[in-house]
Amino acid sequence: MRVLGIDLGSRAVKLVIFENGIFLDSMVYDTASFYRDFCSNVNQKISIDFEKLDIGRFDSVVSTGYGRNNVNVENSTVILELKAHTYGAVWQTGLEDFTLLDIGGQDSKVVSVRNGKMADMVLNDKCAASCGRYLENMANVLGISLEELTGHYENPVELNSTCAVFGESELIGKISEGYSIRELAAGVNYSLFKRIKPIIERFPHENLVVCGGVARNNALLEFIKSELDFKRVVVPRMPQLNGAIGCCAFKVRKGSKSL
Template structure:
C-alpha cells in the first residue's frame, strides 16, 4: 500500500511517500516555491499533483498550515498534533513520551501516555521561541545555523523577549566586543529559556525532539538537564509528513478530521 503524506508548513512543504510501512521517497520544497511552481489559483489554491511527480497512490493524507485553504482533493486532512504524534510513533516506537516540535513559526509540547495524547502546550503567537528566531540571529552573526548550534558554553544574558528587538540587542553585544562564539551560545541559551515555560509541567521523562531545531546540539544539551533522556528523531523535519503516511497506513479513512 502506497501512502503519500504532505505537511504544508509555514516555511517549507514536506512530502513523504510510504510503501508497506517503509519510507521510499521524501522531498522538501520552500513554501513560496511550492505555491508558485506547484499550484494555481482557481477560486482557491489548487495543487498540480502531476508536478509533485508521485504516482500510483493508494491514499493521501495532509497536515500543516495550508491543509484547509489548499485544494488537495485526493488528500484527507488531519491536524498537526495528530500528524506529529504519529510521526513520533513511527520513528521511535515509543508510546510514552513528551514531544517538542519547534517549527519555523510555532512550538508544540505534547504529552503522550500509552499511545494517547493527554496534554499539550502551544506557542503560535511569538517568533522568539521558534526556528525563525535562530535563523535571524544566525544572519546577524553571519554564521550558519549548523555552526551556531555547536556553541553552548559561557553564554551572556540576552534580555529582549521580542525576536525583532533581539537583533538590536545582539548587535549591541557585538559592538561591546563579545566573541562570536559566546554570542552563539547566548542565542542558543536564550532559545532554551523561551522553551522552558512550555515544558514546565512535562519534566523528568523521555523528550522527543522534532522540527528543524532538533538538529541544534546546544539546545539539546541544555534540555538534557531537565529530562531522563532526550531523543532526536532521524527525520525531525519530515516528522509531520511521516506521521500523515503512518496514520494513513494504519487507520481507515475518516469522513472528517
C-alpha cells in the same frame, strides 16, 4: 497500499511516501518555491498540481501543517499538526509514552503522549522568539550560517529581550561590547531554550522526543540535557519529516483497524 503524507509547513513543505506501511521516499521543498512551482490558483483557491509534482501514483493522501487550510489537496484527509507529529514520533521511535517537543518555523509545540496518543499539549504561536525563524534571523545578524550558530553553547551571553524584534537590537548591542561570535551564538541558543523551558517542564516524563528542523540544534539539545530532568532525549532519524511521516502512519493505523 501507497500513501502520500504532506506537511505544509511555514518554511518547508515535506512529502513522504509509504508503501504497504513501510517508508519508501521523501521530498523537501522551500514553501514559497513549492507554491510557485507545484500549485495553481483557480477561482482564488490554491491547489497542488500533482502532474507537475510527478511523484507517481498513490492510493490515499493525508495532509497537515501550517498551510493545510489554505491549500487544496484533492481527495485528502486533513489532520491537525499535533496529531500528525504524535503519530510520527510514535512511528519513528517505537515509544508510546513520552513528552514531544517540536519547534517549527513559526511556532513551538509540546505534547504529552500517553499510550501512543496525545493526552495534553501547549502551543506557542504568538511569540516569534520561540521558533526556528528567530534563529535564522539572529544568524543573519551575526553574519554566520544557521549550522554554525546552532553548534555553540558554551559561555552564552545573557540576552533578556522577550521579543524577536528587540532581541535583534539587543544582540547588536552585545556585538558592539566586544563579545565573541561563539559567546553571542551560544546566547542566542540559550535565549530560545529559556523561552521553551517552562512549557516543556509542564509535562515531566523520563523520555523527551525532539522533532522538527530545530532538532538538529546541538546547542539546544545540550541545554535540555543539562538543565531538565529527562533520562533520555531522543531525536528520531528524520526529525524534519516527522509531520509528514505522521500523516502516513495515521492512515496506516486507521487502515489496519478497519480490517
